[in-house]
Amino acid sequence: MSFPGCSLCVRVCTSLQDWPAAVMCMGVALLQMAVLNYYLIHHLGISHLTWLAFDAINITLLVISIHQARSAIIQDKKQGSDTTRIASGSMGWVAWFFMSISVAAKSVVIFHFFSDDLDESSGTFFGPNTLKTTIALGSCTFLLLLITQHDAPAGSDGRRYIEELTGTVVFDILDTVDILEVLFDSDDRSNLWDGLEEFILAVAVLNLVLPTVPLFTLAKSKFGQKKLSVKLVHGHRILLVLVVNIPNLLIRFLLWHGLSTGISPFTLKNILAISLTFYDIFEQNKEEMEERKGKEEKYQSQDSQPKSNNERVRDSRAGSKPPRPFHGNVSPMEADGGVESPKYAPNGFSSTETSSDRHRENGRSKDHYGGENNRRNHDGSETISSEGSDTVDDRDGYSWRPPSDVNTTSV
Known part of the structure; x- marks a missing residue:
């Protein structure tokens, strides 16, 4: 007005x-x-x-x-x-x-x-x-x-x-x-x-x-x-x-x-x-x-609410407890609840394992007294043969030859 x-x-x-x-x-x-x-x-x-x-x-x-x-x-x-x-x-x-x-x-x-x-x-x-x-x-x-x-x-x-x-x-x-x-x-x-x-x-x-x-x-x-x-x-x-x-x-x-x-x-x-x-x-x-x-009160109520599966998985990945050390004949997978875990040292502390280490172990596990070990690598690479030749890692170029003092011929 x-x-x-x-x-x-x-x-x-x-x-x-x-x-x-x-x-x-x-x-x-x-x-x-x-x-x-x-x-x-x-x-x-x-x-x-x-x-x-x-x-x-x-x-x-x-x-x-x-x-x-x-x-x-x-x-x-x-x-x-x-x-x-x-x-x-x-x-x-x-x-x-x-x-x-x-x-x-x-x-x-x-x-x-x-x-x-x-x-x-x-x-x-x-x-x-x-x-x-x-x-x-x-x-x-x-x-x-x-x-x-x-x-x-x-x-x-x-x-x-x-x-x-x-x-x-x-x-x-x-x-x-x-x-x-x-x-x-x-x-x-x-x-x-x-x-x-x-x-x-x-x-x-x-x-x-x-x-x-x-x-x-x-x-x-x-x-x-x-x-x-x-x-x-x-x-x-x-x-x-x-x-x-x-x-x-x-x-x-x-x-x-x-x-x-x-x-x-x-x-x-x-x-x-x-x-x-x-x-x-x-x-x-x-x-x-x-x-x-x-x-x-809002923050406290958020903390007290049950977590979802995704949140629990995320928290377990972020702050999971270290794997239990194994003793005696217990394998690393059994000691860790059936989940494949890193390589364990004899004193119970874990060490870092690379793909080269896994290929190296595959080479060492070969039957040196006959035949070809057809077991696959842990990382899913092709079967590695060492009979009469070097074992070559196709990823990092690592080569391994059997020791000279070991007879690789069949008995």
């Missing part, structure tokens, strides 16, 4: 090569920088105009990262590649890192010097709510920047991979802004324990910079083309739990039960995020264990 005007909007955005998202990303980033600069310059003086130099660097990096990503995607489209069009070697994480450092530094200066002086009742537009909203604009900047870095189709494996790594970043930034609420009230701020204010600001700075990690991971994996192992994905989610949700939950419990300060429903968000993360890890490990157990 499509609404009126949706198809026209899609065609326009497609013809613009998704540049509306890039323009909105740069616009939101510029708005955030400008408002934070206004707070600093208005309350602390024109010496903070130096922040404009850092903002110029941040905007330059942002433009370069967006242009590089879109150029790579357009180039893949022109080449007609069948693979998912992804911006390889994305610099989005570099742009976000410097922008987040700048926003975090400005926020620390504001909250350290004059955040508790801001008042909504004074009638000014640039009060606490505007400041919180400005810091929260970082979530919009991150989302728009992420859109410009890839072109993974909706519902594809690459899109699911991207969402799995970055799905909670927006809510983590909003959670961080919400926890700064206590620093706007001078009365609540005066009741904080020593070091708690610094701890809150340190956690906030870390949470603003932390989205660099998933952006860097996506850039190295080409936004889903090179899949990471399940353990690395779980490690990334555990990192978010340890750095974002557990510290924020701890701060809220301290403010709630230690100082009786009002808290927000984001407490439930922290609890749910922690619980769901460990539950997903448990489910994944459970599936892996069941899969390994199923494979082991």
Whole structure:
């Protein structure tokens, strides 16, 4: 079902090569920088105009990262590649890192010097709510920047991979802004324990910079083309739990039960995020264990099944036991169960017998005192006669003449 005007909007955005998202990303980033600069310059003086130099660097990096990503995607489209069009070697994480450092530094200066002086009742537009909203604009900047870095189709494996790594970043930034609420009230701020204010600001700075990690991971994996192992994905989610949700939950419990300060429903968000993360890890490990157990049972069942005649014959040929040695008057064939076996040595060990050896034995078994031995060779060759002549093996040219001291004439 499509609404009126949706198809026209899609065609326009497609013809613009998704540049509306890039323009909105740069616009939101510029708005955030400008408002934070206004707070600093208005309350602390024109010496903070130096922040404009850092903002110029941040905007330059942002433009370069967006242009590089879109150029790579357009180039893949022109080449007609069948693979998912992804911006390889994305610099989005570099742009976000410097922008987040700048926003975090400005926020620390504001909250350290004059955040508790801001008042909504004074009638000014640039009060606490505007400041919180400005810091929260970082979530919009991150989302728009992420859109410009890839072109993974909706519902594809690459899109699911991207969402799995970055799905909670927006809510983590909003959670961080919400926890700064206590620093706007001078009365609540005066009741904080020593070091708690610094701890809150340190956690906030870390949470603003932390989205660099998933952006860097996506850039190295080409936004889903090179899949990471399940353990690395779980490690990334555990990192978010340890750095974002557990510290924020701890701060809220301290403010709630230690100082009786009002808290927000984001407490439930922290609890749910922690619980769901460990539950997903448990489910994944459970599936892996069941899969390994199923494979082991399959192999065991195959080994326990009775073998067919062909398999038994093949196994007997591959690893048959050596023939039993014969003793006394027992012939080699009888010692080996009636099957013709190799020549046996007197000590019971088998030796190698060639066709020449068999012909040689045939010659030696001839009746030297008369007549011709008409017994055939073991290998089925023609009858060999030695009377009055040499015995010649027609295969290898071996000749044998009766000994000179033996009388071969009839008695």
